[in-house]
Amino acid sequence: MEQFVVDQIRSGLKYLPANLAKSYFIKNTNAETIAFRSKGFICGVCHPNENFSQLKEANIDWIRIDIPYPYEPDGSISTHYNSFKEKCSRFHNHGIKVMAVTPYPRDYIADGADVRTDAGRKKLKAVAEFLAKDLQNDVDAFQITNEMGIPHFTLPLTMNEAIQFIALHLETIYPIKGRLLIGYNSAGPQADLHAGLKPYLQYVDYVGVDIYVGCFDTIPGAMWMFDSLLRYLWSFTKKPLLLQEFGYISGGKPKTKKEKRAVLQTYGYSSEAEAAKEPDVFVERLPETLKKHVKHVCKNDPDRYADLLFRSDLKNHFYRELPVITKIPGYEHTPEGQAKFYADILPHLYSLPYVCGSIIYCYMDSDRCYICGQNDCPTETRWGLVDCAGSPKPSFYAVKKAFGRIQWEDRVSDQ
Numbered sequence: 001m002e003q004f005v006v007d008q009i010r011s012g013l014k015y016l017p018a019n020l021a022k023s024y025f026i027k028n029t030n031a032e033t034i035a036f037r038s039k040g041f042i043c044g045v046c047h048p049n050e051n052f053s054q055l056k057e058a059n060i061d062w063i064r065i066d067i068p069y070p071y072e073p074d075g076s077i078s079t080h081y082n083s084f085k086e087k088c089s090r091f092h093n094h095g096i097k098v099m100a101v102t103p104y105p106r107d108y109i110a111d112g113a114d115v116r117t118d119a120g121r122k123k124l125k126a127v128a129e130f131l132a133k134d135l136q137n138d139v140d141a142f143q144i145t146n147e148m149g150i151p152h153f154t155l156p157l158t159m160n161e162a163i164q165f166i167a168l169h170l171e172t173i174y175p176i177k178g179r180l181l182i183g184y185n186s187a188g189p190q191a192d193l194h195a196g197l198k199p200y201l202q203y204v205d206y207v208g209v210d211i212y213v214g215c216f217d218t219i220p221g222a223m224w225m226f227d228s229l230l231r232y233l234w235s236f237t238k239k240p241l242l243l244q245e246f247g248y249i250s251g252g253k254p255k256t257k258k259e260k261r262a263v264l265q266t267y268g269y270s271s272e273a274e275a276a277k278e279p280d281v282f283v284e285r286l287p288e289t290l291k292k293h294v295k296h297v298c299k300n301d302p303d304r305y306a307d308l309l310f311r312s313d314l315k316n317h318f319y320r321e322l323p324v325i326t327k328i329p330g331y332e333h334t335p336e337g338q339a340k341f342y343a344d345i346l347p348h349l350y351s352l353p354y355v356c357g358s359i360i361y362c363y364m365d366s367d368r369c370y371i372c373g374q375n376d377c378p379t380e381t382r383w384g385l386v387d388c389a390g391s392p393k394p395s396f397y398a399v400k401k402a403f404g405r406i407q408w409e410d411r412v413s414d415q
Contacts, residue, residue: 029353036206036240040410041350042357043403044099046245049364050087051390052094058385058396059403063091064099064143064244064359069107070130088138099244099359100139101146102131105157105165115157115165124165128172132180141181143208143244144169149190151297163196170203181205185244188212189229194236206356207237208244214328215249216313216379221328226345230355240356243349247361248331250338250393252322252378260319276306289373290317316379317372333378339394346402350409360399364390 044062048055055063065087068080088098105115113127114120132142147153148162157165166184173182185208186193194207201207211229214221226246234241255263261270267285269275275282279302283294294314298304309318316322322333331337342360349358365384369377385396 030238032238033240033354033356036356037353038414041406042099042242042359043406044357044359045361045363045385046359047362047364049386049390050090052091052096054386054390054392055096055363056094058400059407060096060363060399061407062097062099062140062357062359063363064101066101066146067103067131067135067139069103069111070127070134071111073111085135085138088135092138097140098138099141099143100135101143102128102169104145104153105162106155108165109156115161115168121168124168125172128169129176132173132176136178136180139180141205142169142173142177142183144173144182144184147185147187147210149193150187152293155296155299159192160196163193166197167200170200174203183208183239183242185210185242189232194233198237201237201239204239206242207233207239208242209233210245210361211243212246212361214326214331215247215322216316217326220325223328223345223348226349227352230352234354241354242356243358245359245361246345247383248328248338248341248395249322249333249378249382250335250365250384250395251382252333254324255319255321260321263319272306272310276310279303279305282306286318287373289369290371293371313379314371317369317374317377320372320374320377322378333382335394339398342395342402343398346399347405350406360385364388 040061042062043059044064045055045058045060046064048060048063048065065084068078068084070078070081072078088100091098108114108124108127109120111123111127112120113123115124144166145153145162148157148166149159154162170182170184173180183204183206184197187210209229211226213223213225230241230243264270264272264275267275267282269282283291283302283305286294294305294308298308308314316326327333328341331341346358349355362383364386365388366381367388368375369380371377371380375381384393385399386392
């Protein structure tokens, strides 16, 4: 039975289940998407190091990095922003293009560029205009902020306010963007985000989507979910789709009940129910990074602490595990399973005519999880194609082969 399930999921790389195929099958691709694809499929990674020869060896021709907020509190240009521009130049000098992610709403709000006020909107548009004009020679594409709808990225804005935040950027940048590509992304389907931005699709060159099957949600993953999600988004937007973030964790396994109890005991509790009875005390005992995250996402409401820690994906961070169900059958969370994932999915993504590129998350393993601050949490530490020392993992070679084949087919199709 298990082998049958694995075979069905693998076959989903080419064919949707029958009940989905009729709804989502796309017969024709529009001229806009065909024109985008004719310029070459985007083969990229997020958060690279600057080992340029290694990046080129892996056939990576795009990188995706964040733009620091450009101004200091006194109105001068930020040193971090200037360093960002210098970094972009180094990548360009090695023939690698840059997808630049504009700052989060909270960075604008801290500078008074708050989309919720008239004066703030005016300042926000001025910042967007500055970025578009100042980065004309430094970047190749803009992604307007990142994953609106995910609380720790979106707060303090509501979804409707976040939609307006993105829309103001698009309206401002589009007339002056020149050669630059411009778009936005979503974390998974985010139907409310895409519906709210539909009037502004005239200003975008692409729509991005981040898909993390079998890595976060405590539900089974399947390869056909990529098809399902991408076809749904294409049918709604009719814009070239960029898989702006996706990947597969190369390590992590379930913990036993005994091991979980031992984790709780380090905080002074014998069960989740016991910890939930004094949420304030419990959260104060967490690692500092995790404590700040919980308070921020829950807006300092102790009544929500236990639900977030024990009934959401954050549970994986707390216990530093990947539950047995959190994977794609046939693709273990091992270096070899990660490599197999890329070897199978990349050629398939290239075969979809409405997909214009794929940007892998991410290039290098992390020594510490940015959500919980723990160095043995697999959720945000083992995504890399290379390890923390920069040594290639099996996935590096799988990506090198797949991207190389894609680029060869693009060259052949141009001839």
